Amino acid sequence: MDFKDKNQLIAAAAVVVVVVAVGGFWLGWTTARRGGGEESAAEEQGVDVSGAVLVGGNAIAVNDQPAGTSVAISMVTLAADGWVAIHEDRDGKPGNILGAQWFPAGQGQSGSVELLRGTENGKVYYAMLHSDDGDHKFDRAIDLPIADPLGNAIMMRFVATALPSAQ
Numbered sequence: 001m002d003f004k005d006k007n008q009l010i011a012a013a014a015v016v017v018v019v020v021a022v023g024g025f026w027l028g029w030t031t032a033r034r035g036g037g038e039e040s041a042a043e044e045q046g047v048d049v050s051g052a053v054l055v056g057g058n059a060i061a062v063n064d065q066p067a068g069t070s071v072a073i074s075m076v077t078l079a080a081d082g083w084v085a086i087h088e089d090r091d092g093k094p095g096n097i098l099g100a101q102w103f104p105a106g107q108g109q110s111g112s113v114e115l116l117r118g119t120e121n122g123k124v125y126y127a128m129l130h131s132d133d134g135d136h137k138f139d140r141a142i143d144l145p146i147a148d149p150l151g152n153a154i155m156m157r158f159v160a161t162a163l164p165s166a167q
Contacts, residue, residue: 056079056148056149057077057078057079058077058078058079058082058129058146058154059075059076059077059154060073060075060076060077060084060127060128060129060154060155060156061073061074061075061076061156062074062127062156062158063158064158064159064160064161065158065160065161066160066161066162066163067118067119067120067121067123067160067161067162067163068115068118068119068160068163069114069115069117069118069119070099070112070113070114070115071086071099071112071113071115071119071125071127071158072110072112073101073110073111073112073113073127074110075108075109075110076103076108076109076110076111076129077106077107077108077109078103078104078105078106078109078129078146079105080105080131080132081102081103081104081105081132081134081136082102082103082105082129082130082131082132082143082146083100083101083102083103083129083130083131083132083138083143084100084101084103084111084113084127084128084129084130085097085099085100085113085127085128085130085138085140086098086099086100086113086115086119086125086126086127086128087125087126087128087155088119088123088125088126089123089124089125089126094126094128094153094155097140098115098116098117098119098125099113099114099115099116100113100130100138100143101113101114102132102136102138113127119160120160121160121161121162121163122159122160122161122162123159123160124157124158124159125157125158125159125160126155126156126157126158127155127156127158128145128153128154128155129145129146129153129154129155130143130144130145130146131143131144131145131146
């Protein structure tokens, strides 16, 4: 190989490196600008879902909220139709179910769960994903918690807070 061919080879390699670098930068910039292409409907509406973790197509996000007879669910993502059940705390673990709401399979849904007994100020609760056996009727013995690959129930802890006082 003579000097001229070697210089042409180096120049061609440099052009390829520059093209790849510019293309990678452009792709990364446009993806970041669009929010990664994975922004859910809840995020588009300005809902804080920072605590939600997507596990096998299932996720839930709920924020601390005023005590009451319903619980606002910020975001639900389900791989298959299922339920969000609100559990009261029993010694640091989910206890009795206070209410449940059915959600269709899909990403980034929000909604609320009506409770049979209201939440109380300062107490801890859990919003937990449960399966549905297809009848759209919640049965805690049949519609079991949806688990992650390690067998842990997919849930999010929240605290019922005091209602804001009127001034």
